[in-house]
Amino acid sequence: MQRKLGYRPALLWNPAVYEYLREAYGADHFSRICDALTRPSTYCCVRANAMQTSTAAVIAELKEFLSSKEAEGTTCYEHPLLKNVVIVPGRGPCDKVCGSCAPWCRGVLACSEHVDEGDSVAVFARIEVKDSAGKWSNGVTRGTTIPLSDWESSLGGSPYDWFIGKGRAMMSRPTLFRERQGIAVKMTDRIYNLPAFHGILEGGVFLQNLPSIVTAIVLDPQPGERILDMCAAPGGKTTAIASLMNNTGEVIALDRTHNKVLEILSLAKELGLSCIQAFKLDALKSVQVDSDAQSSLALTQPLEKEIQCFMATLGDPPETEVPPTSQYTSKARERKESRRLKNGRGRGQHLGGRVDMIKSFPPNSFDRVLLDAPCSALGLRPRLFAAEETLESLGRHAIYQRRLFDRAVELVKAGGTLVYST
Numbered sequence: 001m002q003r004k005l006g007y008r009p010a011l012l013w014n015p016a017v018y019e020y021l022r023e024a025y026g027a028d029h030f031s032r033i034c035d036a037l038t039r040p041s042t043y044c045c046v047r048a049n050a051m052q053t054s055t056a057a058v059i060a061e062l063k064e065f066l067s068s069k070e071a072e073g074t075t076c077y078e079h080p081l082l083k084n085v086v087i088v089p090g091r092g093p094c095d096k097v098c099g100s101c102a103p104w105c106r107g108v109l110a111c112s113e114h115v116d117e118g119d120s121v122a123v124f125a126r127i128e129v130k131d132s133a134g135k136w137s138n139g140v141t142r143g144t145t146i147p148l149s150d151w152e153s154s155l156g157g158s159p160y161d162w163f164i165g166k167g168r169a170m171m172s173r174p175t176l177f178r179e180r181q182g183i184a185v186k187m188t189d190r191i192y193n194l195p196a197f198h199g200i201l202e203g204g205v206f207l208q209n210l211p212s213i214v215t216a217i218v219l220d221p222q223p224g225e226r227i228l229d230m231c232a233a234p235g236g237k238t239t240a241i242a243s244l245m246n247n248t249g250e251v252i253a254l255d256r257t258h259n260k261v262l263e264i265l266s267l268a269k270e271l272g273l274s275c276i277q278a279f280k281l282d283a284l285k286s287v288q289v290d291s292d293a294q295s296s297l298a299l300t301q302p303l304e305k306e307i308q309c310f311m312a313t314l315g316d317p318p319e320t321e322v323p324p325t326s327q328y329t330s331k332a333r334e335r336k337e338s339r340r341l342k343n344g345r346g347r348g349q350h351l352g353g354r355v356d357m358i359k360s361f362p363p364n365s366f367d368r369v370l371l372d373a374p375c376s377a378l379g380l381r382p383r384l385f386a387a388e389e390t391l392e393s394l395g396r397h398a399i400y401q402r403r404l405f406d407r408a409v410e411l412v413k414a415g416g417t418l419v420y421s422t
């Protein structure tokens with residue numbers, strides 16, 4: 001039983017992607033990457049909003065918050081090199097689980113008999129796998145009972161179950177399978193422990209990962225300049241840039257999705273950054289073209305053709321390629337669905353609020369351009385599952401990113417700075 005409580009998960013890949021990346025990185029390096037991806041970061045990073053507070057004030061307030069019961073034992077300190085950046089170390093992995101994420105009742109698949117509100121429970125994550133018919137499933141019907149006597153051979157025994165911590169049931173077993181909303185388990189001890197910062201120091205801090213903060217610093221925006229952030233929502237890097245400019249000059253943020261533009265505007269308002277203007281625009285169409293250039297653009301290879309060429313460069317797929325699914329879903333439909341998942345609600349389902357649209361910008365319009373292109377999200381951590389990405393979908397991301405990059409190159413002034421991050 002003790003063996004199961006160790007946290008040594010494996011990341012589930014599409015086999016062809018796994019082979020491709022293993023060859024690209026080398027077996028040893030790739031194995032370390034896979035291992036790191038399965039674990040959360042062991043620290044949090046908070047950017048102090050210099051417009052509203054000081055780093056010292058943020059540290060004082062965070063320390064007070066962290067010394068509260070929930071986050072006991074955690075402290076924070078200023079980053080040794082980056083001013084305005086505060087690091088909050090977490091803990092993990094803990095052999096004996098050392099909380100608080102909260103499994104939502106609709107997410108609970110199976111549960112032991114006679115669990116009552118207030119009981120102490122162990123929480124496992126189960127990963128979906130593809131069955132022989134090519135259908136994704138976790139093999140558990142919602143409402144399954146886990147017999148306490150043989151939990152190890154049922155839920156606990158598969159390589160796709162990982163113990164993630166202990167908690168207290170907030171609902172009885174019958175209630176949690178009946179309810180449509182609510183927290184089923186309040187985690188008390190987690191394998192990895194990072195304090196939650198809900199609603200803390202609103203407007204004074206922004207929770208942001210270190211590479212995102214560094215991206216804005218590398219761009220090196222200067223007060224008074226005109227900066228473009230091409231794929232900007234929710235505005236983490238846009239606001240970091242505006243802060244570095246002491247809220248002077250012009251920071252233009254683009255996103256192609258209405259609701260996401262609203263998010264940028266709302267974050268800029270919350271942080272008191274008035275030099276940010278956000279527009280709804282497809283960055284692929286962000287460069288003004290004259291009519292000659294327009295007709296040559298029409299001659300550029302369509303995306304599908306470019307992807308086929310990319311696939312051809314990979315040669316035959318390895319024998320381990322995942323079999324095609326029995327239920328056919330068109331590529332266009334798959335793309336639409338994945339866009340919907342990434343972009344949230346579409347046109348006609350606006351969150352409310354007007355956003356400005358802009359047509360395009362003349363070439364060489366900006367002192368500096370940041371392109372934080374949409375990516376495959378394979379590097380997001382922690383993750384136990386990456387098998388939905390195929391070589392084709394990765395190729396699609398690469399081509400899309402390159403097209404955006406071409407636009408960024410056109411928009412930055414000669415001698416200006418272009419930072420590409422993804």
Ligand SMILES: C[S@@+](CC[C@H](N)C(=O)[O-])C[C@H]1O[C@@H](n2cnc3c(N)ncnc32)[C@H](O)[C@@H]1O
Nearest residue numbers: 231232233234235236237255256282283284372
């Ligand atoms: C990686 S996220 C950007 C994160 C952001 N830079 C930050 O730090 O908060 C990528 C964003 O690009 C947007 N996007 C994707 N394709 C786009 C396009 N063609 N034009 C404009 N925005 C696009 C997506 O809606 C998404 O919000």
